[in-house]
Amino acid sequence: MSLVTVIAKEKYCCVMSDGRVVDQETKEVKQEDLQKFINYDNRAFIAYAGGKDMCDIVLNDITEVKTYDFDLWLQAFQQLFDRYKLKEAYLVDPLRYKVSLLFGGLNEKDEVEVYSISSINGAVEHYLPKDDQVAVTFLCSENVGDGSRVMDFLGENLRNVGHQTPSQALSTMKLTNSFVSDIDWSVGKKTFRMVIK
Numbered sequence: 743m744s745l746v747t748v749i750a751k752e753k754y755c756c757v758m759s760d761g762r763v764v765d766q767e768t769k770e771v772k773q774e775d776l777q778k779f780i781n782y783d784n785r786a787f788i789a790y791a792g793g794k795d796m797c798d799i800v801l802n803d804i805t806e807v808k809t810y811d812f813d814l815w816l817q818a819f820q821q822l823f824d825r826y827k828l829k830e831a832y833l834v835d836p837l838r839y840k841v842s843l844l845f846g847g848l849n850e851k852d853e854v855e856v857y858s859i860s861s862i863n864g865a866v867e868h869y870l871p872k873d874d875q876v877a878v879t880f881l882c883s884e885n886v887g888d889g890s891r892v893m894d895f896l897g898e899n900l901r902n903v904g905h906q907t908p909s910q911a912l913s914t915m916k917l918t919n920s921f922v923s924d925i926d927w928s929v930g931k932k933t934f935r936m937v938i939k
Contacts, residue, residue, distance in 0.1 A: 743764075743766070743791050743792065743840075743881075743882065743883030743885070743926075743928045743929075744759060744760060744762070744778050744790075744791035744792075744881060744882070744883070744928070744929065745759065745760045745791075745880065745881070745882045745892075745918070745919055745922045745923070745926075745929045746758070746759045746760075746778055746779065746789040746790070746791050746844055746880060746881040746882075747759075747878075747879075747880040747896070747915045747918055747919070748789070748844050748846075748856055748877070748878070748879050748880065749876065749877070749878050749900070749905065749911040749914065749915060750846070750854050750856050750869060750871050750876070750877040751854065751871050751874075751875070751876050751877070751905065751911075752853075752854060752871050752872055752873060752874075752875070753854070753939065754854065754907075754908045754911070754937060754938065754939045755787075755846065755847055755848075755854045755856065755937070755938040756908050756911045756912055756915060756935065756936070756937050756938075757779050757787050757789055757844070757935065757936040757937075757938075758912065758915040758916070758919065758933050758934065758935045758936075759777060759778035759779055759789060759933065759934050760778070760919055760923065760929045760930045760931070760932065760933055760934075761773070761774050761775045761776050761777065761778070761930050761932040761933065761934060762774055762776075762928060762929060762930030762932070763776050763794055764927075764928045766793075766837040766928070767837060769927070771930075774930050774932050775932060777934040778790055778791060778934070779844075779934070779936060780801065781936055782807050782847070784936070784938060785810065785847050785848050785938060786807065786810055786812075786845070786846065786847030786848065786938070787844075787845060787846065787847055787936055787938070788801065788804065788815075788843060788844075788845040789843065789844040789845065789881070790841065790842065790843050790844075790881075791840075791842045791881035791882070791883075792839075792840035792841045792842050792861070792881075793837060793838045793839055793840050793841065795838065796826070796828070796838060796839055796840075796841050796861075797841050799826070800819070800822050800823075800826070800841055800843075803822055804818060804819075804822075809850065810847070810848060810849050810850045811849065811850050812845065812846050812847075812849055812855050812857055815845055815857070816857050816859065816866065819843060819845075819859055820859070820864070823841070823859075823861050823864065828841055828861035829861060829862070829863070829864060832861060832862055839861065840860075840861060840862060841860070841861040842858075842859070842860045842861070842862075842881045843857075843858070843859050843860075843881075844856065844857070844858050844879060844880075844881060845857055846869075847938045848938060853870060854870070854871060854938070855868075855869065855870050856868075856869040856870075856877055856879065857869075858879050858881075867879060876900065876905050878893070878896055878897070878900070880892060880893075880896070880918075882922060882926070882929070883926055883928050883929075885925070885926040885927070885928060886922060886925055886926050891925075892918065892921075892922060895917075895918055895921050896914065896918050899913075899914040899917050899918065900914050903917070908937045908939070912935055912937070915933075915935070916933060919931070919933050
């Protein structure tokens, strides 16, 4: 699958993805250099993980960004998930129809805001960090379990490395990518990153 990590604070948002694309059925590595997020003018992003073909279809339907109202983005993604009946399709073919998205950046009020949505159950997470709050979220495969190991690793490294600056957050994200790639064959070591301030 992938590892996509987002660390956000009131003054910045960092996004990092690995670059590996795999065939989940054959376990063949097809690519090592795919940036798994779209950068919109260094102001906003959409990051994705899951079945690459279905992610491409969903993202191609989001043709042009005309607003940074992320509530509207959420509604658009929910409508696309319904249009393609992804929740039902996932039950038939989970490798092909899993689509998980992280998106956000600077909203229309110039606040850092991040959303997460999954086609599996439609679950939505929303982050709008204030003051010294830090929002941490990620997308990864079930190969690492329920994600608690990844969250524990991220949390420990945020405490050790810090999170006051984007470079500290990126260091933690890189360490996390290395950790996950050692235990999940579908995550590569090569990473791509984006910083929004």
